[in-house]
Amino acid sequence: VGQSPLREFIAILESWEAETREVAADNPGDTPRKYQVITFNFKDLEVIESTEPYAFPIAVLSIGYAPPTVSRGNTRWDALASSIRKLTPDPDLDLLVGKRQTWAMQPATLRQALTEEDGTPKLDGRLKALWGDVEADCWQVKEIEGLGSTEESDAEFMDFLVDQADGKLAKDWYEALLGDRRVTQGRGDIVTAITERKLLDTLVTAGKLTQDAEGILHKA
Structure with a gap:
């Protein structure tokens, strides 16, 4: 607004x-x-x-x-x-x-009305607007006096994700994360990455995790 x-x-x-x-x-x-x-x-x-x-x-x-x-x-x-x-x-x-x-x-991932490349709304067969998830910039808090910085907690959270993965199969790791309130409460981006099976690739590419021949994950 x-x-x-x-x-x-x-x-x-x-x-x-x-x-x-x-x-x-x-x-x-x-x-x-x-x-x-x-x-x-x-x-x-x-x-x-x-x-x-x-x-x-x-x-x-x-x-x-x-x-x-x-x-x-x-x-x-x-x-x-x-x-x-x-x-x-x-x-x-x-x-x-x-x-x-x-x-x-x-x-952040926002649910919005979808548009064509020229900016006109995408419509379904009944001429109703189509909605979907899109990436868009929106206001977020990075730091609060007395409460700390999200940059620090993001780094800590990354360590937590890697620690949880160590020694597990990817499916067991994902299942454990989705059952952890630390993930499901306020970490919508991570939940989306898990459900779309993208989190592992992201952390492997970032050099945080490796996967052996048996599919077991290890801290890099």
């Missing part, structure tokens, strides 16, 4: 607020669809990256929110919440208020 020129910044979160909005229903006469937008108000802002000059000491960012019972997953809110969970198991926004923190636009 909203197009800020900011791409990465450090600032203090002064406050946040939730607002309910309405959008017209697809069919005339139907009840308008309600949705929530969470707005973040920042102060004492230091720009790290921006698509154009940004001289203001404040920033306001708004992100759409849908509760888990309604959301189809892979939303911009899910990406933000996942980044916060890397630093604290409880993504309570009140924990962020008053703290200096780093936010950045980073790639």
Whole structure:
């Protein structure tokens, strides 16, 4: 929601607020669809990256929110919440208020309406929009004062993945990871890599794992 020129910044979160909005229903006469937008108000802002000059000491960012019972997953809110969970198991926004923190636009898997190369919507046989998972940049938290940095926890998480793989067959490793809350809570990118059977290739290419003739995985 909203197009800020900011791409990465450090600032203090002064406050946040939730607002309910309405959008017209697809069919005339139907009840308008309600949705929530969470707005973040920042102060004492230091720009790290921006698509154009940004001289203001404040920033306001708004992100759409849908509760888990309604959301189809892979939303911009899910990406933000996942980044916060890397630093604290409880993504309570009140924990962020008053703290200096780093936010950045980073790639995530989002569920969006698909488009053709010329930008027109992809439609099915009934002329309804087709939806699918696409890679897109969205706001994520990189560091929070007093809670640490996601860069550090990502490195620790990589070590955890490799340790879990050592001595196992790939299928047993994947099964163990999908049964571990450390993976399934806030690590949607890893879950996707597991279900698409891409995680092993990624870690082998990165030089973190090897696989012997019997298919057993080993720390490199």
